[in-house]
Amino acid sequence: MISIRNIVKQYASHRALDDVSMEIQKGDVFGLLGPNGAGKTSLIRIINQITAPDSGQVLFNGEPLNQVHVERIGYLPEERGLYKKMEIGEQIIYLARLKGLSRPEALKRAKYWFEKLQIQSWWNKNIEELSKGMQQKAQFVATVIHEPELLILDEPFTGFDPVNAEIIKNEILELNKKGATVIFSTHRMESVEELCDSIALLNLSHKILDGKVKDIRNSYRSGTYMLEYEGDKIHLNGTSPFSILQETSLDGYQQVKLKINAGSKVNDVLHYMLPLASINKLEEVIPTMNDIFIQMVGAQNNNN
């Protein structure tokens, strides 16, 4: 869907993107991750043709990005905003028409979305009369009304209460199911695991990691397990197939975070433990995206 090839973007004394490349597959929910100032917004602006790269190329379905593609992209910027003194319904129609819809079509779809998100009673209100959550909903409608093939959402859940965040999340997933590709930029790693098929991690203007979420998490497995058992604390002897990273006891249960020694297997752990305690639970600790994020970004920023 989108091929980003060797993008360089230089601002006066600061290089925002340095030779960044990535592929975004059609139908994916793609997470664009990175700490503040990593270059996410710069990249998003380039895809939206708000700015142009100094060198490098962006392909949209194989064609070099051009003005035609603007109408096939829906963009929700991190800093939301609508005209304060304009009726919300008219405003949505205006933005839809800027994306190439005819007036009757824009009106029809706006009505549909207002009903779906239950904000139809706000149609004639000025934006400044609405609550923040209502404004966000209206802005979401403005982003998706022209049924874009590519949705670019920058922190879409900020400003929503949990109920509305859930509604918006489901709408995004539904659009994705209908075929829209979603680029999703965020700091909230738990939503990444929940929503994203693949990610790219930017740090200090470089891409430092990309791929499918499942693959990335698997590649960061380190043989760490969580063991929970009943009874007294065990004391390891020299023959144990694992080492203990962390121990806690809670209501008579002992919880141990352990790392299996090289050459040993999960079954060896069970085998060792069975005579010693009554085992409640043993599960692998797969690193969360949050862990990976902190590990990758933290390590790189410490080196610098």
Added chain:
Amino acid sequence: MNKILLIIQREYLSRVKKKSFIVMTFLVPVLFIGMISLVGFLLMKQNDIGDKHKIEVVDESGRFANNLKSTTVIEYVTAKGNYTTAKKTFIKDGDDYLLYIPASLDSIQILGEKKAGPMTTGKIEDELSNIIRSQRLAAAGIDTSVLSRAQKPISITAMQITEKGVKDAHSYVAMFIGFLSAFLIYMCLFIYGTQVMRGVIEEKVSRIIEVVISSVKPFQLMLGKIIGVGLVGLTQFLLWIIISVVLSMTVGTALIKSQISAKTEQVSTMQQGSSTGTPATQKQTDINFTSIMHDVQDIPVAYTIACFLFYFLCGYFLYSAIFAAVGSAVDNETETQQFMLPITLPLIFTFIVSQNFIINNPDSSISVWLSMIPFTSPIAMMVRIPFGVPAWQLALSMLFMIIGFLFTTWLASRIYRVGILMYGKKASYRELAKWIMYKE
């Protein structure tokens, strides 16, 4: 292109629908016409706005009593007794003043409870000396018909030699039209330029800018806004003109009606006293009035309006583009101060110079230069146009004007496209210069 139209439409409608627009559109002509007609009314009525004075006359010389003619403000009555008795009774009789003319004519006096005002005494003085003069000339053997011919009033008509021949220079009317159009352009560049700037700041502050320019190019947005606001300006102009014409026609007819009735009254009194040959001054003002009316008809209306529209539009494009660039470079309106001075300075300078210098010396070299520089020409040239400008100067000025606004629009759009996405950074002039150099 289609998207620019959409933007123009939004910018236009959102402003025209505002209450402040509607209020301004109706209030300004009402205030304007109201002010003008009040001034006109006062000017017209200054003669007879006061009460009518009744003056008892004791004429010991015997030369005036029958020749004094009453006007709308002064009524002469012959006293019944001699000076001493009249002095005692005139107040009781309800007369305001007692005019005492001794036989020698040396010390004519006017008595009253209140001192007679200079306007009243002046009128009486004029009346008395006119009568004396006519009588003395007649006594010297000069016929009254010769007399009235001798009192021919003189007025000078300034003429202008053009290729087509000689025509009236109508300089007072030219001054007025020059002043008015320069003033309108000056006002409008400020009013609508500032509106463009506010619009840009609003989009930036409300953060909608990023959504909009993910759909259209920044240049399209800037141009759409400038054109949209410009159309609002033209609409307001048009409405102002229509409302003013309608209003002034209704107020005007009312005024003229009252004026005509006053005139006929004057004419009838004049006819009564025509033998004295006094209407000279009245005639003179009448001639001036008709010559002014003639001048107004003589002004090439279409040409002047076309020039006005050209300089209004080009001047507006030139300045509003700069206003837009300033709006894009700041985060709120208070920060605009540092950039406003270079915009407002040439405008204010030209306006002051044009009202004090150009209007009196429309063809001096300074005037010509100021009407060539695009930053000053919209005002300076409009002052000169009613006086007549050589075609080559007008053409050159218009050419510079077009080059000027294309250049500032280009320059402004370079600043604008960078500025609208910059937040929190305080822009300096050096910063702006860098933005101009940025690649796309």
